[in-house]
Amino acid sequence: MTVTERRNRPDSIDVLVVDDEDDIRELIELSLMRMGLGCDTAGSVQEARALIERRRYRLCLTDMRLPDGDGLELVEFIQARQPSTPVAVITAFGSIETAIRALKLGAFDFVTKPVELKRLRELVTHALKLEPSAAVVAPGGRTLIGSSPAFLQLRAQAEKLARNQAPVFIHGESGTGKEVIARLIHGLGARANGPFVPVNCGAISPELMESEFFGHRKGSFTGAATDKEGLFQAASGGTLFLDEIGELPLAMQVKLLRAIQERAVRPVGAHAEEPVDVRILSASHQDLSRLVADGKFRQDLFFRINVITLRIPPLRERAEDIPALAEHILARVAEREGGPPRRLSPAAMVALQRHDFPGNVRELENLLERACALCEGDEIGPDDIDLQPACFSSATARPDATAAETGSTAGADAVEHDGHDTEVERMRVLKALEDTRWNRSAAARNLGMTLRQLRYRLQKWGME
Template sequence: MSAQLLLVDDDADLLKLLAMRLGAAGYQVATAANAEQALAQIAVKRPQLVLSDVRLPGRDGLALFDAIRERHPALPVILLTAHGTIPDAVEATARGVYTYLTKPFDGKALLDTIARALSLPASDAAAPSQQPAGWRAAIISRSNVMSELLAEARLVAATEASVLIRGESGSGKELLAQAIHKASPRAGRPFVAVNCGAIPEPLLESELFGHVKGAFTGALAHHRGLFQAADGGSLFLDEIGDMPPALQVKLLRVLQERRVRPVGATSALPVDVRILSATHRDLDVALAEGQFREDLYYRLNVVSLQLPTLAERREDIPLLAQHFLGRLALKYGKPLNGFAPDALKALSLASWPGNVRQLHNVVEQVSALATTPLIPLSLVQRALRLPSMQVLPYAEARRRFEHEYLVGLLKLTDGNVADAARLAERNRTEFYRLLQKHGLTPDLFRGEAPVAE
């Protein structure tokens, strides 16, 4: 039996169009023009999913969601939002809305999002902010772009294909590699990670392949390399683009022969390792410049996965921030329970060049400095290194601007009202009214009067 959906929007034309599109996709569709009608229909016949506009007459989409959550906590809700209401929708995801779509949205994206929401177990729909279970437990997300990436990751995890994970620093490449390992047949075997850019070149070969006693000065005992430590499991080579060219040749040989020769050894040892690698560098540029071997590139890049930046998955920011806050509250022994609405909005709209790692650092800083259970905007601005801008009402901001503007003109013209009015392109009568409104006296801006002869 096809799923029952409830569409809520006060735009009759859009409502009709969506109903036709979803009906053609095989869904049973009911419609409502406002929140009250929607709640009445839900009381009579509970749908399996609600799709609602944020802006509704009377009770808005957020209030509708709150009412649905109170009565039907397992019923997933998707919000439709225009660009101007994105902050509202971002706030809604922190409160438990499944996700939101920005108008105008792609028809396929809508159908895919609905299908994912309907496929959630009831427990996930009821508590979407909780950590997901199983192979991807460490990845906190409900954004469309991450859902698509994780679906691809799970498919490739079941194979033995080498995976190259691309993404900016701090975007979570190692977490994705761990998730792929946990979803693979090798999940019961070791997952070993190494940052190829953090280990000096003379030591990296020994770390990867091991060495025998006496292979070089300081080699006082046999040492198993990371390939042997990961035998039967997965080896994650982070920042593979920083690997020196000489080691690239040796790594290629290990991947081709599936045998590793420790430094100083006379024979090679068999290894069974799946390679997962990652880089923030553009390897295509490195290939063109001769800094990375083409044959190794194709060995590593059987499947390529691109991690989005945090700015490309903004709907995940409230989830991540709250998740980090919960963990850090335990670390610092503080009763921290959330962010003030303006603080959450500042987090959601920040640029995040350092991605998820930077978000964690910001939340850790505010956790360490917080003195109240609710994190205020001022702490978030300090951690983000943003100026603490005072937000004034429009009338007060205009009054201050006019006052400073008039003072500047009078200083410039030494209190000459005729000259100041001409620069402001206002007649003298109107300019005098403005001066009177702001309590400004031109005489105060004139220089010392000439001495009479």
């Protein structure tokens, strides 16, 4: 048996190193020892499994190609047996696909051979900060609201992703909380004490982009009066959040890809590259694969930043989160203004839950802020909420829903040709119900319709 269960420091075995090449094992072991870490080593999948069954490690480093199997098997085995132990894989130079497969399976990070000791030390430092006790960091004091199954699942995924270093692409409509989730991943991870640097890729002018990202040297172009560090350098040790990454011009995409691959950047006007240590998170409301198909986004960059995709469901798919979100927002307004938080009337709440929210949580925030400003009492009614017709554009973008609504109706309902009219009608009905404390006969009278017509509408809108 080639297992060497050596104790470098009598009371601490922290890391399991799995590699079939003696010199690599020794090199890694020695570097870890210098960091004050003890390790066990194994030369095959079988030996590694035997050790994992016996002891809990703080980190496992495994080669990909082993005599009796591959590192991916170990990644899976550890995920099953010691899910809180981060695993990093050592891959042959140039086999980035394998590294990406490992990350998708849950590996924490990877290093390529020949192993660069500086990079190894960085990796280990990050991994060991991931002890469960250290990971309970509140992300920037923000409260994330949501208890719908869709939101809970998203949150759990984000928490899991916080524990590795893989690039994550966050996809969601505008205002769904892409930045909030990116901050959560950063705040719960090993880089929480490092900077979180958000960049709106659509807001930087193309001429300045390279200098913004990578920095520049004094005198490298007109206006470069001093040396300036770039966003990559500013995010060093932390996370760079590339928001609206679909907006990056193609020329910049090439440079970004290189920076990610090399983990190094060259400031404009500099001769040499500087190493940078950042985790890349990116986001867009656009479908990047479509941009790739249209030739607007490079496939190789897509492949690199999109190792894991996190989809944020739009608010209309988790309408059950609206009451809690609304309460949170109203409490925040009240705190700012001093005084008790306003309440939403039941009809106002129903109206919100039926609204499409093309602008998602951000739209809900704006809408309630406006309602608080307009509303005179302490209860917000449907009249105080300005569900602007423009906001219903996405109702018309769902032809199925509109067709179903119009198709089954006739006569008095023929006016409902688009989502807007339906929504206006709904608000009118809700208001009448509210005014009559949900006395349907009285409401129908006020609306100038029969009780049967009112019932028909309520039924159709699922409001019975």
